[in-house]
Amino acid sequence: MQRQIQFLSTRTRGVTVVFAVAVACSIMGCQTTGISDASVPPIAAPTTQPAGAPAMNPMNNVAPTMLPSGASAAISDSSVSQVGFTDRVGIGERIAARRGCGACAGCQQSGACQSEMNCGPVPMMPMGRPVDPQEFLCNGGDQAPEAYLITDDTIVGLQAQDAVVHYTTDDGDIEFQASNRVCLYSPRFGSVRQVSGAVAGEKAIGPMNTAQPVGLEGLNFDLPSLITKDIDELGHANVTRRLDAVRDRNRGIPVEQVVEPIIAEDVMQILATLDALSLTRLDDSQIALLQRGNVAARSWMIRDAVEVMIESLLPPTLIRDQSVEALVVYDFPDAGRLEIVKVADKDHAALGEEVQFAIHVRNVGDSDVREVQIADSLVPRLEYVEGSEKSDPSATFETRSNEAGSLRLMWTLDEPLKVGESATIEFRCKVR
Amino acid sequence: MERHPLPTDQGEQPIATAAVAPNQQRLKLAAIFALWLIMILIGCVCFAQDPLPIRNTHPLYHQTLPPGNVWQSPAATAMNQGAFQPVAFYGPKGATFSMPDNGSFAPGEPRLMAGLMVGAVYRFRVTNIPGAIGAELYPTVELIGRLYPPPGLETSFPIPINLSQTDLENALEGNLVTRVVYLEDPQSATPMQKTNDESRPIDIPFGADAMATADSYGRPIAIIRLGSKAPPRQVELQAPFYFGFPTWAPIFQPETVSQ
Numbered sequence: 001m002q003r004q005i006q007f008l009s010t011r012t013r014g015v016t017v018v019f020a021v022a023v024a025c026s027i028m029g030c031q032t033t034g035i036s037d038a039s040v041p042p043i044a045a046p047t048t049q050p051a052g053a054p055a056m057n058p059m060n061n062v063a064p065t066m067l068p069s070g071a072s073a074a075i076s077d078s079s080v081s082q083v084g085f086t087d088r089v090g091i092g093e094r095i096a097a098r099r100g101c102g103a104c105a106g107c108q109q110s111g112a113c114q115s116e117m118n119c120g121p122v123p124m125m126p127m128g129r130p131v132d133p134q135e136f137l138c139n140g141g142d143q144a145p146e147a148y149l150i151t152d153d154t155i156v157g158l159q160a161q162d163a164v165v166h167y168t169t170d171d172g173d174i175e176f177q178a179s180n181r182v183c184l185y186s187p188r189f190g191s192v193r194q195v196s197g198a199v200a201g202e203k204a205i206g207p208m209n210t211a212q213p214v215g216l217e218g219l220n221f222d223l224p225s226l227i228t229k230d231i232d233e234l235g236h237a238n239v240t241r242r243l244d245a246v247r248d249r250n251r252g253i254p255v256e257q258v259v260e261p262i263i264a265e266d267v268m269q270i271l272a273t274l275d276a277l278s279l280t281r282l283d284d285s286q287i288a289l290l291q292r293g294n295v296a297a298r299s300w301m302i303r304d305a306v307e308v309m310i311e312s313l314l315p316p317t318l319i320r321d322q323s324v325e326a327l328v329v330y331d332f333p334d335a336g337r338l339e340i341v342k343v344a345d346k347d348h349a350a351l352g353e354e355v356q357f358a359i360h361v362r363n364v365g366d367s368d369v370r371e372v373q374i375a376d377s378l379v380p381r382l383e384y385v386e387g388s389e390k391s392d393p394s395a396t397f398e399t400r401s402n403e404a405g406s407l408r409l410m411w412t413l414d415e416p417l418k419v420g421e422s423a424t425i426e427f428r429c430k431v432r
Numbered sequence: 433m434e435r436h437p438l439p440t441d442q443g444e445q446p447i448a449t450a451a452v453a454p455n456q457q458r459l460k461l462a463a464i465f466a467l468w469l470i471m472i473l474i475g476c477v478c479f480a481q482d483p484l485p486i487r488n489t490h491p492l493y494h495q496t497l498p499p500g501n502v503w504q505s506p507a508a509t510a511m512n513q514g515a516f517q518p519v520a521f522y523g524p525k526g527a528t529f530s531m532p533d534n535g536s537f538a539p540g541e542p543r544l545m546a547g548l549m550v551g552a553v554y555r556f557r558v559t560n561i562p563g564a565i566g567a568e569l570y571p572t573v574e575l576i577g578r579l580y581p582p583p584g585l586e587t588s589f590p591i592p593i594n595l596s597q598t599d600l601e602n603a604l605e606g607n608l609v610t611r612v613v614y615l616e617d618p619q620s621a622t623p624m625q626k627t628n629d630e631s632r633p634i635d636i637p638f639g640a641d642a643m644a645t646a647d648s649y650g651r652p653i654a655i656i657r658l659g660s661k662a663p664p665r666q667v668e669l670q671a672p673f674y675f676g677f678p679t680w681a682p683i684f685q686p687e688t689v690s691q
Contacts, residue, residue: 132580134651135589137618161619185582188616188626189592190649193599193633194642196608348585351627380623405623432625 135187137349137431139163139357139379140342142178147375149174155375160404163342163376165361167369167417169335179340179376184355185348186431188381337365338372338417349431354385357429362422370416374425378406381432388428395425499553499572499657499675516547516681517578518590519654521556522629524597528560531682532674545590547681550575555660555674561600569603570660571595572675577615577653587683591654596631603658613654614646 140163147157147164158164163179282290338361345356359376363369374395378384384407389397395411402408411425521529521544528540532555540559548554551574558569573593581589591613599609611633626632636645646652664673671677 130580132615132651134615134617135579135581185585185589187579187581187589188618188621189613189628189653190616190646191594191614191631191633192612192642192646192649193635194610194612194638194640195602195635196610196638348582348588350588352625379618379621381618381621383623383625432623 135185136183137186137379137381138181138183139376139382140179140181142176147176147178149176155373155410158375158377158402158408160377160402160406161379163340163359163374165338165340165372165374167336167338167373168371169365169369170367171335173335175335175337177338177340179342179359182342182344182357184344184346184431186350186381188351334366336363336367336369336417336419338362338369339364340374342376351431354428354430355382357427359425360422361417361425363417363419366419368416368418372413372417372423374411374413374423375408376410377402377404377408378429380404380406382406382429383432384409385428385430389425390427391423391425393423395423499574499655515550515578517550517575518545518547518587518683519573519575519593520545520590520628521593521595522631523558523595524562524600526560526562527558527595527600530557530559531680532556532677534677535670535674543685545587545683545685547683548573548575549678549680550578552678553675554678554680558595558600561604562597563601564604567604568661569600569658570663570673571603571656571658572660574655574657575653576655577651579615579653590683592628593654593656594629594631594633595656595658596633599631599658604661606659608657608659610642611656611658612642612646612652613656614650614652616650620649 139161142162142164143159145157147155147162147166149166150156155164155166161181164176165179166174166176168174341360343358343360345358349355357376359374361372361374384399389409389411391397391411391413393413393415395413398410398412400408400410409427413423417423523529523542526542528542529544530537530540531544531546537557540557544556553572553574555570555572558571561567561569575591579586579589579591593613594611599611602609634645634649636642643652643655660673664670
C-alpha cells in the first residue's frame with residue numbers, strides 16, 4: 001500500500017507538474033499573443049467630436065501633421081478596422097504618436113497612457129461615425145519612399161497622389177517639402193459578373209461531376225518501336241565523282257591577307273619569375289631581418305626624434321594636447337524654407353465633375369530660394385483638364401505620364417522666391 | 433513494469449530496497465513525460481502564430497450559398513444593419529424597376545432609388561425589358577456593406593445597381609447571373625472615365641469566386657442575383673420568395689419643373 005501511495009504521489013506530482021507547465025504555457029501563450037496583437041497598429045476608441053469641427057471629411061484640407069482632435073476622432077482606427085482598412089497612409093500611427101502613445105505595447109508595458117481609451121480592446125462595432133478611406137479620393141503628401149532629386153533634375157520617388165515642392169537654398173542644399181493631403185468624397189463602384197447554368201429557387205446547381213481531361217496513365221518505353229531500320233551496311237560501293245565534287249583551286253584565303261601579330265609576347269614568361277611560395281614562406285635566415293625591422297618600427301616615435309641642444313638650452317617641448325581657449329559662434333541666418341498648402345474648391349465630387357485645385361507655396365525662411373519646382377502626381381481617378389493651369393508668378397509648366405495612368409504636373413518658377421513671397425498655382429481636374 | 437515486477441507474493445509488505453529503484457524510474461518517466469508535454473505545448477504556441485493560410489475563396493461567400501446567408505456566417509462581423517443604405521437601379525434604356533410593397537408592386541421607374549438595410553435580401557422587379565415584351569424578372573439584391581458618406585450626402589452617392597441588357601437576356605434564357613458590386617480602391621482604380629449608369633462588369637468564369645475577385649479590386653458591398661422570372665402563385669410561398677418583405681425606405685427624386 002505504501003508503494004502504491006508512493007506511486008500515486010509520484011503520479012500526482014507528475015500531473016501537478018504537467019498542470020503547472022500547461023498553465024505556464026497558456027500564460028506564456030497569452031503573453032505572446034498579446035505581444036503580437038500589440039504589433040498591430042493601435043486601435044483607438046472613438047472620442048467625442050467637438051461641435052463645429054470638420055465632421056466627416058477628416059482628411060480634407062488638413063495637413064497630416066496638423067490634424068485637429070475632431071478629425072483624429074473621426075478617422076479613428078476602430079472605424080477603419082471595420083471595413084478592413086490596412087492604413088496604407090499611416091494615419092493611425094500619426095494619431096497614436098500625437099496622443100503621446102506610440103503603440104499599445106508601449107502603453108501597457110510602461111503604463112504611460114492613463115486613459116484606457118487608447119489601449120482598450122478593439123471594439124467590433126464602434127459607436128462613432130466610421131470612415132472608409134476607400135470612399136475618399138485623396139491627393140497630396142509624400143508617401144514612402146520619399147521623393148528626392150537625382151543628377152539630371154529628375155524627381156524620383158514621387159508616387160501617384162504625391163505633391164511636393166523642391167527648392168535650392170543659398171547654401172546650395174536641395175530641400176523637399178510635401179504638401180498636405182486633399183481628400184474628396186467620391187466613391188466609385190465596379191462589379192464582377194458571373195453567369196452560371198441551371199437555376200432552381202435561385203440556388204445555383206453546379207455540375208455533379210466535371211469532365212477532366214484524362215491523360216495517359218503511363219508510358220512503356222520498353223515496347224519495340226514500329227520503325228525498323230536496316231542496319232546492314234554496304235560492303236562495297238563504287239562511287240563515281242561527279243562534276244560538282246571537283247575541288248575549286250581558287251578556294252581558300254590568300255596568304256597575304258592573313259593578319260599576323262606585330263609583336264608576340266609571352267605574358268606568362270613574366271609571371272614565371274614570380275614565386276608565390278617564396279612570398280609566403282618565412283625563411284629562418286630572414287627572421288633576424290624581420291626582427292630588426294620590427295624593432296625599428298616600434299622604437300621610431302616622436303620622442304626619439306633628433307634633438308639639438310645649444311648652449312645648455314633645452315629644446316622646446318611639443319605639446320600636442322591643446323585645449324579650447326575660446327569659442328566663437330557665428331550666427332548665420334537660416335536657409336530659405338518653403339511651406340506648401342494644397343486646397344480644393346469642394347469636398348465631394350461626383351463622377352465626371354471638375355474640381356479646382358490650388359497649390360500655395362510661400363517662402364517662410366530667412367533667405368531666398370531658387371529653382372523652385374512644384375510637382376503633383378495625380379491619382380488615376382483624377383484627369384487633368386488640358387489648359388486649365390495658371391500660375392502666379394510665371395512658371396514653366398510641363399506634364400509627364402505617371403505610373404498610375406494619370407499625369408505628373410510640374411511647375412518650375414522662373415524667378416527665385418524671396419523671403420515672404422509666395423506663388424499660387426491653380427488647375428482643374430476631372431473626377432473619373 | 434516488466435523490468436521491475438511488483439512483489440505481490442509478499443502481500444502488502446513492501447521491500448524497501450526493491451521499492452527505491454522503481455520509484456526513481458517512475459520519477460524519471462514522469463519527468464520525461466512532462467518535458468515531452470512542454471515541448472508539445474511550446475510547439476503549439478509557436479505554431480499557433482503562423483499567418484492564416486491564403487485561400488482563393490472568400491471567407492463569407494460561396495457561389496452555392498443562398499441569398500441572405502452571408503450574414504449567417506459566424507465569421508461575418510456585426511455591422512450597423514439598422515441604417516438604410518441608398519441604392520440606385522440602372523438598366524438598359526426603357527427598363528423600369530420597382531420594389532415590392534405588401535405583396536404588390538408600384539409602377540416601375542427607370543431611375544429607382546431606395547434605401548435598403550444591410551444584411552437583408554430584397555427582391556425587386558424589372559419590367560419593360562428591351563427586346564422582351566411582357567417579360568419580367570425578379571432579381572434579388574443583398575447589401576453586405578454600406579457607405580460612410582459625410583452627413584447630407586447619403587442620397588447623393590447611392591450604391592449603383594447596374595443591370596445590362598446582356599444580364600437581362602442571360603436571365604431570361606434561364607441562367608443565373610450573379611453580380612458583386614464593390615467599392616473601388618482609389619489607389620488601384622483603372623484610369624478610365626466612368627459613370628454610375630454604365631455597366632462595364634468584370635466577367636469571370638463559372639468556377640471562379642465572384643466575391644474573392646471583387647475583394648481583390650476593392651470592398652464588396654452588394655450581391656445581385658438575376659434568374660427568377662415569376663413569383664410563385666401560392667400565397668404561402670410568397671413570403672419566402674420575397675425573403676420576408678424586409679423594410680425599405682423610398683427615396684423620392686426631386687421633380688424637375690419646366691416652365
